[in-house]
Amino acid sequence: xxxxxxxxxxxxxPVTLILYYVVPKRAKNLVLLLFSxxxxxxxxxxxxxxxxxxxxxxxxxxxxxxxxxAHKKLVLVFSVIMNLLILGFxxxxxxxxxxxxxxxGLDLPIRKLALPIGISFYTFxxxxxxxxxxxxxxxxxxxxxxxxxxxxxxxxxxAGPIVRxxxxxxxxxxxxxxxxxxxxxxxxxxxxxxxxxxLANLIGSLFDTIxxxxxxxxxxxxxxxxxxxxxxxFFDFSGYSDMAIGLGEMLGFTFMENFxxxxxxxxxxxxxxxxxxxxxxxxxxxxxxxxxxxxxxxxRHILNLMIVWMLTGLWxxxxxxxxxxxLYYGILLIWEKYVWxxxxxxxxVTRIFTVVLIIIGWVIFSADNVSQIGITLAAMFGHAKLGxxxxxxxxxxxxxxxxxxxELIFSMPMVRALYKECTKHAVTRVLILVFALVLLYVCTAYxxxxxxxxxLYFRF
Amino acid sequence: MKWTHRIIGLLFAAFVLLLTLVFVILPDxxxxxxxxxxxxxxxxxxxxxxxxxxFMSALEDYTADQFPLxxxxxxxxxxxxxxxxxxxxxxxYIMKDGSLAERFDTPDAAxxxxxxxxxxxxxxxxxNLRMNFLLVPxxxxxxxxxxxxxAPTDSEDDYIDxxxxxxxxxxxxxxxxxxxxxxxxxxxxxxRTDHHWTTDAxxxxxxxxxxxxxxxxxxxxxxxxxxxxFRGSLVSESGFSVKLPDAITAYIPNMTDRPDEALYxxxxxxxxxxxxSCFETEYLLSDDQYQVFxxxxxxxxxxxxxxxxxxxxxxxxxxxxxxxxxxxxxxxAKITIVDPRYYYEDIDALVISGGYTDVLFLYNAxxxxxxxxxxxxxxNVQ
Numbered sequence: 006x007x008x009x010x011x012x013x014x015x016x017x018x019p020v021t022l023i024l025y026y027v028v029p030k031r032a033k034n035l036v037l038l039l040f041s042x043x044x045x046x047x048x049x050x051x052x053x054x055x056x057x058x059x060x061x062x063x064x065x066x067x068x069x070x071x072x073x074x075a076h077k078k079l080v081l082v083f084s085v086i087m088n089l090l091i092l093g094f095x096x097x098x099x100x101x102x103x104x105x106x107x108x109x110g111l112d113l114p115i116r117k118l119a120l121p122i123g124i125s126f127y128t129f130x131x132x133x134x135x136x137x138x139x140x141x142x143x144x145x146x147x148x149x150x151x152x153x154x155x156x157x158x159x160x161x162x163x164a165g166p167i168v169r170x171x172x173x174x175x176x177x178x179x180x181x182x183x184x185x186x187x188x189x190x191x192x193x194x195x196x197x198x199x200x201x202x203x204l205a206n207l208i209g210s211l212f213d214t215i216x217x218x219x220x221x222x223x224x225x226x227x228x229x230x231x232x233x234x235x236x237x238x239f240f241d242f243s244g245y246s247d248m249a250i251g252l253g254e255m256l257g258f259t260f261m262e263n264f265x266x267x268x269x270x271x272x273x274x275x276x277x278x279x280x281x282x283x284x285x286x287x288x289x290x291x292x293x294x295x296x297x298x299x300x301x302x303x304x305r306h307i308l309n310l311m312i313v314w315m316l317t318g319l320w321x322x323x324x325x326x327x328x329x330x331x332l333y334y335g336i337l338l339i340w341e342k343y344v345w346x347x348x349x350x351x352x353x354v355t356r357i358f359t360v361v362l363i364i365i366g367w368v369i370f371s372a373d374n375v376s377q378i379g380i381t382l383a384a385m386f387g388h389a390k391l392g393x394x395x396x397x398x399x400x401x402x403x404x405x406x407x408x409x410x411x412e413l414i415f416s417m418p419m420v421r422a423l424y425k426e427c428t429k430h431a432v433t434r435v436l437i438l439v440f441a442l443v444l445l446y447v448c449t450a451y452x453x454x455x456x457x458x459x460x461l462y463f464r465f
Numbered sequence: 466m467k468w469t470h471r472i473i474g475l476l477f478a479a480f481v482l483l484l485t486l487v488f489v490i491l492p493d494x495x496x497x498x499x500x501x502x503x504x505x506x507x508x509x510x511x512x513x514x515x516x517x518x519x520f521m522s523a524l525e526d527y528t529a530d531q532f533p534l535x536x537x538x539x540x541x542x543x544x545x546x547x548x549x550x551x552x553x554x555x556x557x558y559i560m561k562d563g564s565l566a567e568r569f570d571t572p573d574a575a576x577x578x579x580x581x582x583x584x585x586x587x588x589x590x591x592x593n594l595r596m597n598f599l600l601v602p603x604x605x606x607x608x609x610x611x612x613x614x615x616a617p618t619d620s621e622d623d624y625i626d627x628x629x630x631x632x633x634x635x636x637x638x639x640x641x642x643x644x645x646x647x648x649x650x651x652x653x654x655x656x657r658t659d660h661h662w663t664t665d666a667x668x669x670x671x672x673x674x675x676x677x678x679x680x681x682x683x684x685x686x687x688x689x690x691x692x693x694x695f696r697g698s699l700v701s702e703s704g705f706s707v708k709l710p711d712a713i714t715a716y717i718p719n720m721t722d723r724p725d726e727a728l729y730x731x732x733x734x735x736x737x738x739x740x741x742s743c744f745e746t747e748y749l750l751s752d753d754q755y756q757v758f759x760x761x762x763x764x765x766x767x768x769x770x771x772x773x774x775x776x777x778x779x780x781x782x783x784x785x786x787x788x789x790x791x792x793x794x795x796x797x798a799k800i801t802i803v804d805p806r807y808y809y810e811d812i813d814a815l816v817i818s819g820g821y822t823d824v825l826f827l828y829n830a831x832x833x834x835x836x837x838x839x840x841x842x843x844x845n846v847q
Contacts, residue, residue: 006521010525010529011525011528011532012524012525012528014481015481015484015485015488015532016485019478047518047521048518048521049518050516050517050518050521051516184470184475185471185474187470188469188471188473188475189470189473189474191473191477191478192470192473192477194477195477207546214617218617395615396614396615397616397617399614399615400614400615401615403550403613403615404551404553405549405550406550407548407549407550408550428466428469434469435469437469438469438473441473441477442480445477446480446541447541447545450539451542453529453532453539454535454538454539454542454704455529
């Protein structure tokens, strides 16, 4: 199930929230768990069993770490390996076999499994629990329902943010609900919905059109396409995070912020402090620092960075373009740390350069295969099949410039500053209220008509 | 901000619950006339639909399809999309003159060659039949200058040139493009809201066909508007609203000079129903009034006329022919209309037993470019 559907907003959410608010405090985790399982089983009826297995496994490992302090390292290693094996099997097995076949020329049978939705997210959450429990950061969770509710929590189940157990340990026991908090969450949810349904989906259809043209583009069209994807992925992902944070708030949780206007980053390092913060935090906490981080010799530091960034790329999907994308950022970060920062380049230049590098990154990320990356980049940098600009590019510009401008405005922190200012005065608060309602109304129009799908000859 | 949050929370809950309530209370609809399709009704719940997830996806479609005020939400959405600058939806463009027209996509070359080969083989099997092909351009082919500037579309003109260029010698190609280009300002050749040609355009084509196929009579026609609130398929396909609906015109042959030849019967093969008219007027009250011509598409229709002639015609066609065939009744003793998209019988048996003298293939460029049924029928693979 996805948040941006009429079914979620007008059936699942009201039923869940009403029950959640009606039941007494001690039953809230159970309600949350049951509805989260329904939410997950909705698209993955079979894989819900895998998830239940993962919950019971990690719960048991947690109890073992707690009760067997002498063997806790062994338990930790075992549970990390098991979690990674499950993730690896369901997510990377087919990809691995394909590449083994390609390299060795063998023809080993491949059974490509459908990817269990959210497995990368909930496996990482489970890992954060066992690892931090081993480190003694919090007390073991003995209540299996509370633990299961943490792993399955539907707001962040399928697209993050990756909530570390440490951050919500107290909230799993006790959460405060209030009308004001509900409204705060609703407001955040509406903003997220608007980002996803309006900004991401509309510019996404422009990207799809250009993407489908393949090499038959001019340089300007190729840039419009890359820019469209740059906006689409940001508003899609951060909109989803906003909805998750808003829903969490409605349920009494406080989740960490996941995005902080990443396209206004000072440099690439800064970009990764602002983009999918919960993921980069996770990798820093559980991979980069355990590897030694930057408190090692230069050679080792470079190796550490490359390992972390290759894994980050791979985490996004079992495909070479994701690995390339990860390595691309690894190289950029090393370059920035050891070369660029010593060149004394004016800040404005670095900023512009950073945006271009980010856009190139998304070209790598969005490609269907490795050869397409080359075609698109060549088109963007002067080797386009249809010249620098053609009629089609002008058409895309003339029919999308308003949308592109809106996307640009909403990617900039001045929107947040304006919002903050508006919260300070009674009159402008009414404006926020009206804006939120209009936004909800418009989003509903887009949700309802999402499957507007006329079929003209069905009766003949 | 606390109070503002409380009010927002209240309004959010009220908005969601109100719509949920209306959704639950309103009775389900089975058909949407604006989208011209069946709507999803409450799906059946059992172990297998639950296990494979089909129950869940059907239930999601159900909430979307049965959502209150669906058509009004659609209007809100298209109004916003228009305001943001959108000129295209589902492959349908809003042209500069406010009409709607479908984009043309260059067809698969292999499929085109197979269709042409099947036609050549068919023409070879029946050398005594006079074969004609009328490939009608669509609105985008005749009015490309009305497209939004730079809008991506492939050239229909090139496609028609290639198709006619590769068609075998035994086939007479009838090209209406020059005449349509001359008349395109004086006449409305295409509906503003539908992908079909107007009857006026069909009449212009008739005049050319009448010369090429050497019709014996010079028939005159009386025309009149039979419907003036036609909102065609392109409106439902794109969701764009069009302020002006279209008018549908009908042409009736003037047979006063040979009144004993005026009557004919139309037989619909699938249910053996007989009528005495090409016009199924009850469809003027339906949501797709173009169906007034023969009640839309049928696998096989036979027209038996009282015209004193040896000529018998086989028409192999798409829906553009529906408004065209009424012009032909004064010229043939028999007209058989086959729509390959719905026809699964033996075409050779039909041709051999039918005693035809003429064959007319009539397609519009958009349908033919995507069609795979014509070659299947002509190859007569049972």
